[in-house]
Amino acid sequence: MVHLKRFEAPSLAEALRSVEKECGRDALVIDTKSTRSGYVVVATAQQPQPDQQPGPVRRRIGQVLAPRRWTPAFHEIAQAGTTFGLSSRILRVIENALLGTRxxxxxxxxxxLPTTAARVLKALVPCGELDQRILALVGPTGVGKTTSLAKLAARAVRTRHxxxxxxxxxxYRVAAVEQMRAFSEMLGIPFTVAFTPLDLRRAVAEHATADRILIDTTGRGPFDTDAIASLAGALEIDGMHTALCLQAGQRYRDAAATxxxxxxxxxxxxxITKWDETTAPGEVLSLAIERELPIAFITDGQEVPEAMIPADPGVLAAAALGLAEDTAETIL
Ligand SMILES: Nc1nc2c(ncn2[C@@H]2O[C@H](COP(=O)(O)OP(=O)(O)OP(=O)(O)O)[C@@H](O)[C@H]2O)c(=O)[nH]1
Ligand SMILES: [Mg+2]
Structure with missing residues (x-):
């Protein structure tokens, strides 16, 4: 027997979280539907245990679970989305939402169809500003935290005064510290190196009148649990907020682990950094949608401060479904 389970929740992310909790990470999502009160997801655990499921039954499971085909008209959009890296779960949500339209x-x-599909996706893409006064950029090594921080600083100083x-x-990286010091001098803003959590506390207190305090942190891989925990400890300061830098080309699983x-x-x-270095940023985008983590900026180059744009759900949706950039404006 294949146990299909139905999960209902106010948001797609919550429904998928319940799926993961009950059916595991490799759960197979059979169907997703948006309803008036939220989302319904039908799923099952992907691999039946061999000792519980004898051969013939497993073969039947294969038939039952064969993925439902895309409707003919949606096929092209689904292909564009898949090439971009969008998860089939998200594409299924879009297709199901279209069933309720004209x-x-x-x-x-x-x-x-394309613009309506993009409009549905636009409504799913979480975007939001990073307007917190005290903000630390965290994330894996080399993803562009320091560069993004410089871009944020320049933007705050030059555009928002x-x-x-x-x-x-x-x-950890002496050269990076010196680079940031030189950059701060160029912008005419104070720069402090905090060697200990106490140094960080002092620096934050010292800049009590600053409109914004931006904190650069050491890159930590997802499995460097101790270092991440000690970073969390150091950042436990009143008013502190964090934003995660994720590389656009990261695979879904790795991004989820991060x-x-x-x-x-x-x-x-x-x-989302290094958008310019991948052809499939949709895996990270799918994760942001499923986890409802607002995307604030996309960075698309090394140039400071130019190569950073505020995330726009319409532009992202149009790009993800292979629509021309100027269609973003029509997806209102
Ligand atoms: N192509 C491209 N390169 C970028 C982007 N953002 C940063 N980089 C480059 O990526 C490299 C690493 O950037 P950093 O800002 O030092 O990355 P980091 O996350 O601070 O690295 P660690 O502090 O070592 O963990 C540098 O060569 C940057 O110029 C981007 O959006 N696109
Ligand atoms: Mg850095």
Missing amino acids: VNLNTPGDPS ESVAIVSLDT LDAFAGLEPMGMI
Whole structure:
């Protein structure tokens, strides 16, 4: 017997969290539907235990669980989304949402389908600003935390005319500290290196009148649990917020492991970095959607401060479904 289970929750992320809890990480999602009160997800644990499921039954399971095909008209959109890296769970949600619209899903050619699909996706993409006064950028090694921090600082100083202070907790890389010091001098803003959590506390207190305090941290891989825990301890300061930097080209599973590893730091948003270095940023985008973690910025190059743009759900949705960039404006 295949045990299909139905999970209902106000948001897709919550429903998928319940799926993962009950059916495991490799759960197979059979169907997703948006309802008036939220989402319904039908799922099952992916691999039946060999000792519980004799051969013939397992073969039947294969038949039962063969993924439902995309409706003919949705096929092209689904292909574009898949190439971009969007998860089939998200694509299924979009397709199901379209069933409740006037779009014709049975015969290809309805000109309103792509924009309607993008409108549905747009509503799912969580975006939000990073407007917190004290903000630390955290994440794995080499993803672009220091560069993104410099971009945020330049933006705050030059565009918003704010008083900004930078504190670096990253004493691991001397060259990076010197680079940040030179950059701060160029912007005419104070720069402090914090060697201990107490130094960080002092630096934050010292800049009590600054409009913004930006904190750079040492990169930590998702399995460096002790280091992440001690980073969390160091950042336990009143008013402290964190944002997670994730590389756009990261695979879904690895990005999910990173998110899990940094969950203790309660990131209030994310910066997706190195968008220019991948053709499939949709895996990280799917994760942001499923976990409802707001995306604040996308960075798409090394240039400071130019290569960083505020995340726009319409633009992201259009890109994810292979629509021309200028269609983003019509997906209102
Ligand atoms: N192509 C591209 N390169 C980037 C982007 N952001 C950062 N980089 C480059 O990536 C490299 C690493 O960037 P850092 O900002 O030092 O990364 P980090 O996360 O601070 O690294 P650690 O502190 O060592 O963990 C540098 O060469 C940056 O110029 C981006 O959006 N696109
Ligand atoms: Mg760094």
